[in-house]
Amino acid sequence: MADHGAKHPEGAFDRGYEGHARRQARLGLTLSPAERLRWLEQTMEELRRLRGKAAAGRATRSRSER
Numbered sequence: 001m002a003d004h005g006a007k008h009p010e011g012a013f014d015r016g017y018e019g020h021a022r023r024q025a026r027l028g029l030t031l032s033p034a035e036r037l038r039w040l041e042q043t044m045e046e047l048r049r050l051r052g053k054a055a056a057g058r059a060t061r062s063r064s065e066r
Helices: 016-029 033-060
Strands: none
Touching: none
16 A cells, blocks of 8 residues: 655655645744745735636637637
């Protein structure tokens, strides 16, 4: 059975969702509160930008493309 939380060699991604989530939590704990806030603001800005592109893409498709 595979270990879904095991890490790959240094510099590689963790395997599985749980391993990735644990690694991201550890990385977040190394940031200061101000750095975490800046990360959150940047992430929210990027998500808003991507959401706008997705909505714009839907609006420009013709009915035959759906």
